[in-house]
Structures are given as C-alpha cells and as structure tokens.
Amino acid sequence: MSPITTHILDTTLGKPAEGVSITLCRHQQNDWMELAQGSTNSDGRISNLLSEAIPSGTYKLRFETQAYFDKLGVTTFYPFVDITFSVITGEHYHIPLLLNPFGYSTYRGS
Template sequence: MSHLTTHVLDAMTGTPAEGVAVTLSGREDGGWEPLASGVTDGDGRIGEIGPERLSRGDYQVRFDTGMYFQRRGVESFYPEVVITFSVGDGAHYHVPLLLSPFAYSTYRGS
C-alpha cells in the first residue's frame, strides 16, 4: 500500500503553480474511476491526494493546465496533462509536473 503526493512548478515564471486542479483516478473494470481531487496550494503542492493508501495497480493523475493558464491570461497548447503510472510496493509515490504553456515534463519524484 502506498500514498501519493504531487508538486507543480511553472517553468515560465519560475514559481510554484498555485491553483491547479488535480484529479486522481484508478483503473476499474477497464475504465478510469475518479478517486480524489484537490487543488495545488501556494507552494504548488498537494501533500497527499487520494486514499491514505493506494493498492497495487495503475492510476492516472489529471492536471487542469488549461484553466491554470487561462486564469493568468496566457495562451497554452495543452488544456490538460494526464500522467498514467503504476503503483507497486513503494511506500510513497511523488508525481511532479514541470509546466509551461507549450511543454511539460514529469518524473518519479521522491
């Protein structure tokens, strides 16, 4: 069983991305079922999203990047970023997002 955190940084401004809506979904019967949602805080973080413990399996984290940039009056290319990942035996999973209006990157954080 594991838990999940996330952090979003705005590479355009070099600051945390506050106010990004995030949804965690798990795979159920071949489809994706929402498990939890939240909004990044002033440091661009969600300290823990979803159930206290995630069981083994595949999950998706969906970031509403379009709304984030729209509120700032910035044209962007990706209205959302969806990251699919697998949970195994790890105790903690951190899925960060480095964001700009026309690109993004992610990695398994610590």
C-alpha cells in the same frame, strides 16, 4: 502523508503553479474510477490527496492546466495533462510536473 503526492512548477515563471485542479483516478476494468480531487497550494503542492494506502495498479493524475493558464491570461497548447503511472503497494509516489504553456515533463520524485 498521502501515498501519492504532487507538485507543479511553472517553468516559464520559475514559480510554483498555485490553484491547479488535480484529479486522481485508478484504472479498473477498462475504465477510470475517480479516487480524489484537490488543488495545488501556494507552493504548487498537494500532499493530502489520500489518507490511506492504496492497492497496486495503474493510476492517473489529471492536471487541469487550461484554467491555470487562463487565469494568467496565457495561451496554452495543453488544456490538461494526464500522467499515468504504476503503483506497487506500500511505496510512496511523488509525481512532479514541470509545466509551461507549450511543453511539460515529469519524473518520479522522492
């Protein structure tokens, strides 16, 4: 399993958010380096972003929410959501996103 996984629940619909593009980046020398990309499946999940362990550091998941809401014909306030977090080598990180057109929240899942 990837050391970083994610899951999106559209809290307005009460359903997983399918087809959301997500990019994983690592912060290095005051810049962001892209490591992986993927799209959520029918269960709103991406479990295969990475195939190997990653070093400690600061990482970011960018969720392209505008395209998702455009497909639904819904106006949104957030064209994308960036979640920045710290990684300690050897641990698994599950980063869920609870999303609606005018708000979102996140937490460290298991």
